[in-house]
Amino acid sequence: MKKIAIFPGSFDPFTRGHEDIVLRGLKIFDEIIIGIGYNSSKHDRYFEIEWMVNKIEKIFEKNDRIKTLVYNELTAEVAKKIDAKYLLRGLRNTTDFEYENSISQVNRYLNQELETVFLITSPEYAAVNSSIIREVHKYDGDVSDFLPYEL
Numbered sequence: 001m002k003k004i005a006i007f008p009g010s011f012d013p014f015t016r017g018h019e020d021i022v023l024r025g026l027k028i029f030d031e032i033i034i035g036i037g038y039n040s041s042k043h044d045r046y047f048e049i050e051w052m053v054n055k056i057e058k059i060f061e062k063n064d065r066i067k068t069l070v071y072n073e074l075t076a077e078v079a080k081k082i083d084a085k086y087l088l089r090g091l092r093n094t095t096d097f098e099y100e101n102s103i104s105q106v107n108r109y110l111n112q113e114l115e116t117v118f119l120i121t122s123p124e125y126a127a128v129n130s131s132i133i134r135e136v137h138k139y140d141g142d143v144s145d146f147l148p149y150e151l
Contacts, residue, residue, distance in 0.1 A: 003028070005086035005117065008035040008075045012045050013133060014056050017125035019148045021090040022066060024119055031065050033082060038072040046134045055149045076110035087116040092126050 007022060011034070018034075025032050034056055036049060053068050060066040071078045079087065087107060089100050097118075104116035128146050137143045143151070 002030045003086065004031045004033065004082065004084040005029040005088040006033045006035045006069075006075065006079050006082065006084040007088040008037055008078075010038075010045070010130070011036050011052055011056070012130055013047050013147060014052060014059075014149075015125070015128050015130060015133060015146055016148050017090060017092075017121055017128045019059060020122050020125055021088065021119050022060070024122075025088045025117075026063075026065060028117065029086060029088070031067070032088060033084060034066065034068045035075065035078060036068065036070045037075060037078075046138075059148050074110060076107045076114055079107075079114050080111055085113055085115060087114055089116060089118050090121050091118050092121045092129070 005025060005028075007018075007025065009018070011018060014034075022032055022034065036053060036056075038049075049070055053070060056068050069078070069082070075087065079085075087104070089104075091097050091100060100116070100118065107114050107116065133143050133146050137151070
């Protein structure tokens with residue numbers, strides 16, 4: 001049976017840290033679906049979803065084991081629909097763990113077949129997060145080192 005993982009997030013923007021988690025996840029899973037979800041706690045996106053999907057698809061265009069999906073529902077339900085038995089998540093620090101652990105427990109409650117797999121962020125990407133990148137970009141700072149594509 002094919003091991004399919006969904007890597008969910010708002011990816012606003014998709015960073016080198018995200019790319020690293022996906023590429024490392026390929027050592028574990030047969031297929032990874034990058035699920036770009038609408039986060040109800042984040043009302044306005046900085047980068048348009050369609051634009052971000054195009055950037056992500058371009059990064060991985062030569063790898064047929066990586067796909068993208070935009071969704072607006074519970075991740076646990078999407079996982080059922082696409083037959084993903086695994087949720088892939090990256091952890092930068094203990095704060096991420098506390099947050100992700102709670103989400104993992106709820107996802108498991110909603111979908112008993114869904115197992116969350118955490119990968120520790122590679123050290124060179126540990127300080128990178130989308131909120132900081134958005135803020136730097138907003139004020140015309142150079143964020144090119146943090147993104148695997150051109151803005």
